[in-house]
Amino acid sequence: MSSRSSSRRAVFLGAVSISAAVAVTAALGGPAPARAAGVNLSAAFARTSVWTSGYGGGYTVTNRGDTAATGWTVEFDLPAGSAVSSSWSSVRTQSGRHYRFTNAGFNATIPPGGTENFGFNVAGTGLPTGCTVDGLPCDGGSQVTTTPTTTPATATTTPATTTPPTGDVVDVSTAAQLQAALANAAPGQAIRLAAGTYRGSFVTTKAGTAARPITLSGPANAVLINDGPAGDAPDCPVPTAGWDSGYGLWLASAPYWTLRGFTVQDSKKGIVADNSPHTTIDGVTVHHIDEEGVHFRRSSADSVLKNSTITYTGLVQPGYGEGVYLGSANSNWGCHGNSGGVDRGDRIQVLDNHIGPFIAAEPIDVKEGTFDGVIRGNTFDGRGISGQNSADSWIDVKGIGYTIEGNTGTFAPPGTFANGYENHNTSTSPSFDNGCGNVWRNNKSDLGGVGDYAIKISSVAKCAANPNVVYASNTVTNARSGLTNIPVTP
Structure with missing residues (x-):
């Protein structure tokens, strides 16, 4: 794959005017579809974060019936002075103070007893009223009204006066505190996330050391979300005042960090390490990302990704939706080739991760100019590989x-x-x-009756001096052609 686009998320953040009136709504695509027999949907609102001039919230859509729902539409009004500023996991349209949210592609189906969620940020303090789901009251009652249920405030994105964190352990529970901790991190510090949703731009340029790495950790329900990008992007991506990259978490010239346990979701890219060698990512969850899930870029060598789960990438740009991306395409070395003109993401280890389903590009893409990595003990679920930009294999x-x-x-x-x-x-x-000198051993492959070879070597002649080796310990089932197209090494 080649260059990356910096466009905003079209699926989640688009806004198209519609009318609240029935006639105009029909002209723009018709009213919400009638519910299928046996489908009984409700939608419950909750605020997830609150700040001085607004809040973050969302709806949980529940199917209380006995038949799977294959799509849903939630509508409500906001009072004057309040407006939805961004949204995710849905397609949003608006007419005045009336809002209409329909499912995104990945969350259309709700089985009996199941739930799906979508969220939004509101500028202003007014709460939703007149909620309907597929044209019926959200609460299942006879009146088209909803009394919103609130939850305690968690993380906020509004800048706040925050004392720069000090000490070996820094506990954070708001987005502003996390931003301050990342901006002022020092070798040896442990930044600990409380459970909650953190919305904003999270980037650090602070380096740890081999003896005193910096740790950012939290439970799986500590969730980082970046609703960007915003502002004018520089020619090459570097932290720039006034520009939000849209990355869920960005290490920029920040070596010797350990990231552990938390979740990154609903962002342009998941976790990006630029010029940040010796990065360890352990036990994180990355999902519902517009492009790639985890990217080791600009010679972020000697790094490790382990015990982590990556699903649902490439939601907006499938051809750029790798689960894990090691290095850069040579067409991007002009920006990312910081080691003699090459992105030398060498000796990166990808260990014991679960990658897929619905990784739109390859679960792992290993780029040219990188050396001596290890990819071991991972589980690849190939459902959803898109075929776009030549993405048609696990690695x-x-x-x-x-x-x-x-x-x-x-x-x-x-x-x-x-x-x-x-x-x-x-x-x-x-x-x-x-593409030469690589070794495959002890891999188990089930090609589902679709794939040709478990291991396809594109050229023997081009690697005559440094051949690829496929050992007989590899196994394959349900292959159209077999284990490999080259002689097997015992």
């Missing part, structure tokens, strides 16, 4: 000298799938034997 290896072992991969529809593992020999300047 595409253009790097050199990688060990790929002990992984388990499966594929089942929906999706586009050619082979389990592929390599490609990309030409670069300076020249490397890209």
Whole structure:
């Protein structure tokens, strides 16, 4: 894959005028569809964060019937002086003070007893009124009104006067506190997230050391969300005043960080490490991301991603929706090639993660010019691989000298799938034997009757001096062609 787009999220943040009047609503696509027999939906509102001039909130849509819902629409009004400023996990339209939210593609189906959620930020303090779900009262009653239920405030994004954190342990519970902790982090500090939702731009340029790394940790229900991007982006992505990258968490020239336990979701990109070698990501959850989930970029070498779960990436740009992205395409080395003109994301280890389903591009994309990584013990669920931008395998290896072992991969529809593992020999300047010298052993592959080979080697001749090796310990089931297209090494 090549360059990345910096466009705002079209699926989650678009706003198109519609009328609250029935006639105009019909002209823009008709009223909400009638409920299927046996579907009984309700929608409950809750605020998740509160600040001086607004709040964050959302609805939980519950199917109380005995038949799966295949789509939903929630509508409500806000009083004068209040307006939805951003939203996610839905498609939003608006006419005056009337708002209409329909499901996104990934959360349309609600099985009996199941729930789906969508959220939004409001500028102003007015709460929703007149809520309907598929044209009927949200609470299932006879009146089209809703008394919103509030929950205690959690994280906020409004800048606040915050004393710069000091000490070896820094506890944070608001977005402003987290931003201050990241801006003032010092070697050896442990920043601890309380449970809650943190909305905003979270970036650090502070470095730890080998002896005193910096740790950011929290429970899985400590959730980082970035509703950006916003502002004018620089030619190459670096932290810039007035620009919000949209990244859920961004380490920029910040080596020796450990990230542990928390969740990143509903952001343009998930976690990005730029020029941040020796980054450890352990036990995080990344999901519902517009582009890639985790990206080690600008020579963020000697880093580790382990024990983590990544699902639902590429929601807006499927061809750029890798689960894990190691290095950069050589077409982007002009920005990211900070090691002699090359992005040298060397010796990165990807260990014991669960990647998929609905990773729109490859679960792991190993870029040219990177060396000697280890990809071990991972589980790949190939459902949802899109086929866009040549994404049609669990791993595409253009790097050199990688060990790929002990992984388990499966594929089942929906999706586009050619082979389990592929390599490609990309030409670069300076020249490397890209896609060569890689080793596969002890991998288990189930190609679902769709894929050709478990391991497809694009060229033997191009790697004559540094051949790829496929050991007989690899196994495959449900393949159209077999284990591999090259001789197997005992």
